[in-house]
Amino acid sequence: MIQAFHVYKQYDRESSALSDVTLHVAKGEFCFLTGASGAGKTTFLKLVFREELPTQGQILVGGRNVTAIPDGQIPELRRSIGVVFQDFKLLKRKTILENVAFVLRILAVPGREQKRRAFAALKAVGLHHKMHAYPMQLSGGEQQRVAIARALINEPMLLLADEPTGNLDPDMAQEIMALFREVNARGTTVLVATHDREMIQRMGKRVITLDHGRVVAG
Ligand SMILES: Nc1ncnc2c1ncn2[C@@H]1O[C@H](COP(=O)(O)OP(=O)(O)OP(=O)(O)O)[C@@H](O)[C@H]1O
Ligand SMILES: [Mg+2]
Known part of the structure; x- marks a missing residue:
């Protein structure tokens, strides 16, 4: 569902938000994207959603190269992706x-x-x-x-969630995760960015870890 090939993102000259990120999320998978604050989690989700463009590299979503689609096709792409962002x-x-x-x-x-x-x-x-x-x-x-x-x-074929449980109490956070599981069971691929180690452990799903913009595990 998501295939990223050697993706780099630089917002400015001094630092890289993402460096050489290559990762795949299979259709129907439920996985977490984690890493310290500033590791590049939100940036990666924004690239998938075509809110930002990579400085280098390619990202395919559902087989479509989102780094190359014309602006006119962005709304159609976004309609097939559900997003829950921090703001x-x-x-x-x-x-x-x-x-x-x-x-x-x-x-x-x-x-x-x-x-x-x-x-x-x-x-x-x-x-x-x-x-x-x-x-x-x-x-x-x-x-x-x-x-x-x-x-x-x-x-949606794909759900991207950025710290979806950040403002929720533990019970509500668990309910939301249960809801994501159901949605996933109905066929939606789910990618959740979070720092919440406890939640990640409880869910027992695949975890992709970023560190200073690089994939270090997953
Ligand atoms: N619009 C922007 N302009 C310039 N730099 C940015 C921008 N957005 C993010 N960055 C920088 O890119 C790096 C990665 O940021 P990102 O928001 O992707 O991290 P994150 O892993 O989501 O962090 P957090 O857990 O705090 O949400 C950080 O160093 C950040 O300062
Ligand atoms: Mg973030």
Whole structure:
């Protein structure tokens, strides 16, 4: 699902965020990306999502070379990937139900179907009772769960999550991981960037470790 070949990313001349990263994540796999703060985890996810371009190297996602696709095809790529990033950008003026349904609106899914699926996605993260609330009325952890519901609503081929449990208490973090497992069992490939060693151990999945932008294990 993800094939990275000798990927380098330099934001500036002095330092490299990623150096010679070659890694593969198979279709249907669930794996973690870990490493100290600044190791390059978020950068790698951004490259997969084509939010950033590598300085050198190639990345294939679902067989498509995302480093070479024309800008016009980026939206289509992104629709096939669910993302939960650290700065989860919820739309402030929309209720959380509308936030989650928004993706489907773009895909021209009929209104009733949008609502039904958005409700189901909110239910899966335990927030259906707050569906008419606005993001500002929710805690950080609740907002994060909305972002997760939004990422999953379209049953993406790939889910990228950047510290998805960072704002959550341990019980909620476990529930979210259980949800990711289910999504994975239904066929979505899952890549989770995290520092949380305990969670990684509990899950017993493959772990890719970055250190100063290089793959040191995995
Ligand atoms: N937009 C940017 N401009 C310049 N440098 C950046 C940018 N984004 C990241 N970096 C640098 O690239 C390196 C890797 O950052 P990245 O955010 O990928 O690390 P990370 O592993 O996700 O860290 P954390 O665990 O703290 O989230 C860091 O040295 C960081 O300062
Ligand atoms: Mg990060």
